[in-house]
Amino acid sequence: MPDDEEALTLGQLYASVRSRLADDGVPEPDSSARHIAATAAGCGAADxxxxxxxxxTVRMVAHADAMAARxxxxxxxxxxxxxxxFRKLDLATDRRALIPRPETETVAGIAVEWLAAQVRSGRLRTPNVADLGTGCGAIALSVAYEVPGARVFAxxxxxxxxxxxxxxMAGVGWAAARVSLHHGDWFDALVDVPAPTSVSPALSGALAGHSDGTEPPSPSGSQELRERLDVIVANPPYxxxxxxxxxxxxxxxPHDALYAGVDGLADLRRILCEARGWLAPGGLLVLECAPHQAADLAAAADARGYEAVRIERDLAGRDRAIVAQRPLDEPxxxxxxxxxxxxxxxxFIVAPTDTLxxxxxxxANSEAVAAVCSAKERPPTEPMPILVSGLTQAADLVELSRGARRLAGRHWPGGLTLVAQRRGGPDPLHGLSTLGVRAPALGWLRWLIDEIGPxxxxxxxxxxxxTPADAQQAAESLAVAPAAVIGGRAAGGTASTVVDVTGAEPVVLREGAVPAELLTLAVEAEH
Known part of the structure; x- marks a missing residue:
């Protein structure tokens, strides 16, 4: 080291560190050297x-040398x-958690902007937010810091x-009072966690909490968080x-925060599935993912009965997040x-479906299907439509050409029934080799089907x-009582359009909710 009269300047220290890093082949030596010199000097990188x-000082130079060696x-x-x-925060980082990245800033921003809009509009006042797999706390603390009144469960x-x-948490000031930490695996960490009695999702029609929306809510409530989370956000391993x-x-x-099974989707699938029952009606799910996973996750979200499903891009223009909402009005x-x-x-159960x-x-349960025939007093040889959550379930049941998949992609969920060749031979009850399959429009029904099967x-x-319009009356009209009834009235409307896709060209067997000209356009696009 030179004596005090020959002490290095900040610029010389930067140049020295940069030269050493470049000689050693360290990526982006300019950026690393600038940050190292600034940190050693206790100033900003711009300085x-x-x-x-x-x-x-001698101590500053020694600190820079040590960091350069690392x-x-x-x-x-x-x-x-x-x-x-990270966004508006400066976060401590070390090997205990993943490094906060720009991609995750995009994910946090989606949650923050949506919450801020809900609070401004008065639809939410003291929202409940869960950050699953919080790591160093980047998302959780950003939400708490940027959305006054938000209660965050990390x-x-x-x-x-x-x-x-x-x-x-010390770096976010009073906002930290609205953040609580919970140890456990995804939603398991939130089981039995009481929801603040003063916080209730306005989107579900209940009363909101504090009048000014800025005080930390009381943690003394007895109701659990299930169905009371206004936003669930996560950057899981993928x-x-x-x-x-x-x-x-x-x-x-940390590897546990990076790897997630053979396709990287194990944790994303679990969160996507379980979040359906933890979100408040109208609540938002935001999941970070790899660009190549986004389309499959969006399809899975749709099959799970979420609505307003979309893919968001990061600052580099790559698909980076899946955003979806729980429907506002459902059981x-x-x-x-x-x-x-x-x-x-x-x-078997009775429930209002799309139209009746x-x-x-x-x-998959032939005895249950036979019981439905008995309850309706109809022969088991007459086929019944099969409801699926989406294209994945349908393709497991029937053979679908590329054209049939295109039709489903355009008109599902909704009023289109596709009659296709059954996989595995004729149906065991009605004996026919074809099945009519449809993905219903109701999100809660797709949720149920996604969990149970077709x-x-x-x-x-x-x-x-x-058919009575009221579900309870409909249940009472049957010859055999159902195991359960989901109450409510059917919306009515036009039955589905039925299309035979077993041949080279689709054939409309019954006009219905999807106009024939729309089907023709899809077929023409295919060719």
Whole structure:
């Protein structure tokens, strides 16, 4: 080291570190050197250029040397510096959690902007938000800091990551009072966590909490968070187990926060499925994913009965997040769970469907389907339509050409029934080699089907009689009582258009909700 009269300046320190990193082949040596010099000097990175003559102390130079050595060894710059900026926050970073990245800033921004709009409009005042797999707390703390009044439940399966989030909470001031940390695996961490009595999702029509919407809500409520989360946001692991990552990532960042099964979708699928029952009516789900996973996740969200499903891009223009909402007006989770239980146990149920009240039974359970025939007093040799959650379930049941898939892609969910060749031979009850399959428009019904499997869906009446519009009356009109009834009235309307897709060209068997000209356009587009 030179003596005090020959002390390095900030500009010289930067140049020295940059030269060493470049000689050692460190990626982006300019950026690393600028941040290292600024951190050692206790100033901003811009000051390296703005004030290059600032003298450095021996301790500053030693600190820079130590950081440069760590960077040369391959340690990520964010860990070397010990902190990194994320939106409006400066967060402590180390190997206990993933490095906060620009892609995740986009994800956090989607949640923040939606919440802010809901609060401004008065639809929400003190929203409940869950950040699943919070890591260093980047998303959770950004939401709390940027959305006054938001109560944030941050979860992680790693105690070390939660400890890092706890350290970062000090940097958000009073907003930290509205953040609570919960250890556990995804939604398991929130089981039995009480929802604040003063916080209720305005989107579900209940009363909101504090008058000014800025005080931290009381944690003393007795109602659990299920169906009371206005936003669920997560940046879960989404790297396939055999995918190669840069050494800087694979050797330094926590593997449990990176890898998620053979296709990288294990955790994303679980969150997507379970969030359906944790969101408040009208609540928003935001999931970060890899660009190549976005389309499959969007289709899965649609099949799960979410609405307004869309793919959002990051600042680099790559597909980066799936955004979806729980429909505002639908039966509660407890009602859906009871219906699922009845169907799993071999019973059939009655519920309002897209246009009329229907009798629903698991198609895989021949005895349950036969019981529906008995309840309707109709011969089992007459086929019944099969309700599926989406194209994936349909393709498991019937053979669909590319043209048939295009039709489904354009008109599902909704009023289009496709008659196609049944996989595995004739149906065991009606003996025909074809099935009519349809994805219903009602989100809650697709949710149920996605969980249970394809259902037979036929009108809730005795054979030849009119179908009552009220589900309870429809159930009472049957010859055999159903295992459960989802109450309400059918919306009415036009029955589905039925199209035979077993041949080279689709043939309309029954005019209905989808006009024939729209089907023709889809076929022409195919050719």
């Amino acid at each position: 390296v250029v703005a004030a290059p003559r600032t003298p450095m 960077r040369k060894a391959g340690e990520p710059l964010q860990y070397v510096l010990g902190s990194w900026g 979860t992680d399966s790693s105690p070390d990551a939660l400890a890092l989030t706890g350290e970062n 790297v396939a187990d055999d995918e190669e990552l840069p050494d800087e990532v694979a050797d330094w960042e 509660g989770s407890a009602v859906i769970d009871a219906a699922m239980s009845s169907l799993r146990n071999g019973g 009240c229907g009798v629903l039974a698991r198609y 259902l037979t869906g036929t009108s809730a009446n005795r054979h030849g009689a009119a």
